[in-house]
Amino acid sequence: MAGSGVASIGECMLELSGRREDQWRMGFAGDTFNTLWALRALTPPDRAADYVTAFGDDPFSRDQMAFLGENGIGTAASPIIPGARPGLYAISLTGAERSFTYWRSDSAARRLADDPARLEKSLEDRSLIYFSGITLAILEKAARQTMIAAVAGARRAGALIAFDPNYRARLWPDAETARQAITEAFAVADIALPTFPDEQALFGDETPETTANRLKQVGVKEIVVKNGDEPALVTAGAITEMVPAMKVIAIDTTGAGDSFNGGYLAGRLAGRDPTEAARCGHAVAAAVVQVPGALAPFEVLQEAFEL
Numbered sequence: 001m002a003g004s005g006v007a008s009i010g011e012c013m014l015e016l017s018g019r020r021e022d023q024w025r026m027g028f029a030g031d032t033f034n035t036l037w038a039l040r041a042l043t044p045p046d047r048a049a050d051y052v053t054a055f056g057d058d059p060f061s062r063d064q065m066a067f068l069g070e071n072g073i074g075t076a077a078s079p080i081i082p083g084a085r086p087g088l089y090a091i092s093l094t095g096a097e098r099s100f101t102y103w104r105s106d107s108a109a110r111r112l113a114d115d116p117a118r119l120e121k122s123l124e125d126r127s128l129i130y131f132s133g134i135t136l137a138i139l140e141k142a143a144r145q146t147m148i149a150a151v152a153g154a155r156r157a158g159a160l161i162a163f164d165p166n167y168r169a170r171l172w173p174d175a176e177t178a179r180q181a182i183t184e185a186f187a188v189a190d191i192a193l194p195t196f197p198d199e200q201a202l203f204g205d206e207t208p209e210t211t212a213n214r215l216k217q218v219g220v221k222e223i224v225v226k227n228g229d230e231p232a233l234v235t236a237g238a239i240t241e242m243v244p245a246m247k248v249i250a251i252d253t254t255g256a257g258d259s260f261n262g263g264y265l266a267g268r269l270a271g272r273d274p275t276e277a278a279r280c281g282h283a284v285a286a287a288v289v290q291v292p293g294a295l296a297p298f299e300v301l302q303e304a305f306e307l
Helices: 031-042 059-070 116-122 133-137 141-156 175-186 196-203 208-218 256-269 274-288 298-305
Strands: 005-009 013-020 023-029 049-052 088-094 097-103 126-132 160-164 222-225 232-236 239-243
Touching: 005 031, 023 031, 031 049, 031 126, 031 133, 031 256, 031 274, 031 298, 049 116, 116 141, 126 133, 126 141, 126 256, 133 141, 133 175, 141 160, 141 175, 160 256, 175 196, 175 208, 196 208, 208 222, 208 232, 222 274, 232 274, 239 274, 256 274, 256 298, 274 298
Parallel strands: 005 049, 005 126, 013 088, 126 160
Antiparallel strands: 013 023, 088 097, 222 232, 232 239
16 A cells, blocks of 8 residues: 655755855755655645655765755655765856766765665655666666665555656766666656656667657656657657646756656646646746756745646
């Protein structure tokens, strides 16, 4: 029997953004955390929302955990690793487009699957579990297998599994390893949220329809192929529809796809059909790109979601 809580698995990093005259703002972000942030804003406060990762025992890790708690996000049974610390990235902007510089090779989150029992406990009693290709990429092969097994177990227990491959070539040893791991993850997913340029780069897909058809063959029942500011292809059961993005003036596109995922999944949890949930995702993403950084205030997300 499915539970009521939601969980997102991955790496929450220190984020440096907003450089002005050598002044930086430090926050917390990361692809799966950005999605959970939107889900926390857009789901009832009595629905548990947990970030499943591993933390260090340094001051920055303690600040991370405090930030999560202050915003209604738990950490389930996530371990604290003595001597470890968070990863770090800095955002550089050219207009609204961003590039990233990372320091993450020894981040605590790389050990999130070291204790299978803790990981399984973190995924108990969930209505929805979300993870990404970046979650897979930061783990060693054995840990990836442990994590996928834990997700599959939660699915058998009734949890809905959502997965965004979010392919980042520099995180993988080679493309074949990425293709294999991502395909294994699709096989345990109920909802797939790929981005077409990523799928084209990794799998050679010619069109969003090619991506959707490939995922249907793996067994995914509900697929949303995002494509930047182009329409998203939604296919689920008898539904196949292109859902237009909202046109806005972006100031920072960081976290746009992650926020789309949060809006989409919140819509589905609220009982909206896939097409309407995709409209919610576009509205939430449009709100996020109009503020600096990956995380928009909850009230901004909530206003967009209700449009």
